[in-house]
């Protein structure tokens with residue numbers, strides 16, 4: 274009899290209704306809300322130093338880096354958010370290179386946190402991270418950042434989590450968070466990968482799915498060859514596949530992260546199966562060149578034009594990369610004279626603009642914008658010194674949009690003031706900047722700003 278009861282209890286766990294993040298209760302504590310809030314740390318980006326305490330190799334060429342804050346405080350974040358990290362790729366005397374990485378750990382275990390980096394042999398930063406970041410490495414961070422995260426409370430926590438490739442990172446944080454919390458939830462994870470043994474976190478995901486009846490995990494191998502014995506799904510994301518794993522998709526909140534091509538497809542398919550726009554949350558920005566590279570690969574594979582592209586690049590790198598922004602939409606890749614793709618706008622920083630700072634305008638070698646061609650309409654003027662153009666703008670318009678329309682090349686990813694990739698130096702004038710953590714206080718003091726979330730208050734001279 275005892276055995277029957279025990280089995281029943283295991284089969285049908287009694288849970289509280291819905292899912293609620295633990296900090297809700299702490300913050301809502303009527304007696305000492307202020308103290309509770311301080312203990313948890315503010316819910317807005319802050320600058321802090323953190324020390325690596327562990328590195329864990331993952332499948333698919335990823336490495337997980339576990340960190341703890343140098344000040345001993347927990348890192349308060351929401352599952353799905355990311356941090357901006359400064360990597361001293363060129364040595365301690367040079368400007369560090371910023372990259373953003375989604376947190377893969379759960380905020381319910383806030384004393385350490387982790388992010389995972391996929392090694393891209395052709396990348397400038399990820400190989401350096403894999404080789405140099407070890408236990409004891411201290412890095413400068415800014416975060417948490419990002420609007421892509423689970424809600425703080427959900428009475429009807431029913432989710433469809435879609436991930437492709439390295440896009441599993443924030444989804445992993447969500448799965449770990451839900452698994453660690455009490456409360457009713459119904460979670461379907463659909464994870465696309467390119468190789469049978471390349472699914473990062475697979476052992477942990479399988480374990481969670483085996484002990485937590487609320488969470489189901491499906492793997493799909495896309496269409497790049499399925500080895501014998503493969504038990505998972507086959508093929509790229511399709512409406513039929515969504516229907517198969519989550520026939521009730523239109524009653525779920527959908528969180529998706531992966532390469533841009535994958536997310537664009539997902540958007541279309543989700544509409545097809547009846548998921549309302551307001552229930553779809555996407556993370557287009559995975560924080561490094563990976564997204565852009567994967568998207569390029571998808572295009573090359575799908576249309577079999579890799580050869581053609583290689584020839585075009587060989588003939589004229591400048592012309593080829595000039596033609597990309599429209600095709601790549603969000604990513605607007607920049608390039609340097611070697612034709613190197615870089616979605617972060619780093620070439621602008623690499624040119625030593627920070628050191629020049631606001632005094633650069635006085636440099637005798639600085640071009641005089643009064644001789645530049647002026648384009649556009651508006652009551653104020655943006656002078657782009659390197660591009661050699663004056664662009665008219667109205668005070669209500671965002672600077673990045675107007676600049677890009679006028680042909681000024683500024684790398685940009687999130688376009689919401691979060692990722693820092695559009696950062697440029699303002700040599701004179703005032704802006705109204707509404708950022709969400711994509712820039713540090715000392716960078717603002719050095720004259721930098723984020724044109725994607727800024728409007729002009731006066732005429733501006735910009736080093737771009």
Ligand code: FES
Pocket residue numbers: 684685686687688689690691692693694695696711723724725726
């Ligand atoms: S594009 Fe991300 S901060 Fe401007």
